[in-house]
Amino acid sequence: MSSLWPVVRPVVQPVVRLVRRPNLRPVLSQVRIGMLTPWAYRTSIMLGYPAVAVQIALYSVVWRAIYAGHDGEVAGADVRTAVGYAVLGLTIAGVLNTSPYHSIASRVREGLIGVDLTRPIGLLTQNLAFQTGAVLAGLPTVAVGLGTGLVVGGLAPPRDPGAAGWFAVSLLLAFAVSQLTTMLMALTSFWTMEVGGINMTFFVVRTFMSGAILPLWFMPGWLQAVAGxxxxxxxxxxxxxxxxxxxxxxxxxxxxxxxxxxxVLGGLCAWVWSRARRRVVVQGG
Structure with missing residues (x-):
């Protein structure tokens, strides 16, 4: 083992120094809390897995029924692509669209935002770190979704092997976009503490316009332009x-x-937060 140290040292030492930085430890702590918090509600988590599997199975049946009267492709996609898109889209949505265990809105309403503001890292960094942990906690959903896709015969490897790598890169960017849009909406709670109706509207619009369930290529041209x-x-x-x-x-x-x-979203979140922090009024005990 000691003979390998000179080889791995140039890689290991920078990582160790990064982890030991004082400003990174609180971030990693928030990530850890984000991973552990969902599992405090194990029943809810476990019931979510069958829900994802049922959704995937039902969408597979529906898409096959839609294509039953068509030979070949519709909007450039055959039935295998449509079913595979549903399998992968529902799986991704099940992981990225995590439940708001640590939502800014709820913490503003309950007065816990005052505690958050005393921590050694900023509120936006806290929230992003926590949501990163929550997404990591949801990774078993991937096994459930892809496993169901294999059972129903709805997901095939990409035609281009290089597409899998670029898909992974794009998925990381998609995570950042997803969390920043959610955070931007959550920051409105500093002006309106009860955001239930706004959140419901936001969830409906985001689910449809994101193309997680219905591919944009099936939408009319004008709707594709709006979504784009x-x-x-x-x-x-x-x-x-x-x-x-x-x-x-x-x-x-x-x-x-x-x-x-x-x-753009990162800049908007920072700009909105710079104004929202002036409006902080601690509620509750």
Whole structure:
């Protein structure tokens, strides 16, 4: 083992120094809390797995029924692509759309936001770290979703082997877009503490416009244009389209749009937070 140390030292030592940085430890702590918190509600987590499996099975049946009267492709996609898209889309949605165990809105309403503001890292960093942990806690959903897809015969490997790697890159960018859009909406709670109706509207619009369930290529042209102008499609449709060899506008432009939305949304979150922090009024005990 000691003979390997000179070889691995240039790689290991920078990582160790990074982890030991004082400002990184609180971030990793929040990630850990985000991973553990969902499992405090084990029953809810476990019941969510059959729900994902049932959804995938039902969508597979529906898409096959839709294609039953058609020979060949519809909007450039055959039945295997449509079913595979549903399998992968529902799996991704089940992981990325985590439950708000640590929502900013609930902490503003309950007065816990005051505790968050005393921590050594900023509120936005806390929230992103926590949600990262929550997404990691949801990774077993991937096994359930892909396993169900194999059972129903609805998911095939990408035609281009390189698409799998770019799909993984795009999926990481999609995670960032998803969390930033959710955070931006959550920050409205500093002006309106009860955001139940806003959140419901946001969830419906995000689910549909993201293309997680219905591919954008099946939408009318005008609706595709609307969806393409919003950030939601960058949180689901883009990685899915890359997987199936149909990146919007081409591979590099599609990834570039995701990066652009991350920059724009990150800037908006920082700008809104700079104003929201002046409105903090601690409620409750």
């Amino acid at each position: 102008a919003l950030p939601f499609q960058a949180s689901a449709y883009t990685p899915l389209a890359i997987y199936f060899g149909r990146p919007p506008g081409g591979l590099l432009p599609a990834l570039g749009v995701q990066v652009l939305w991350i920059v």
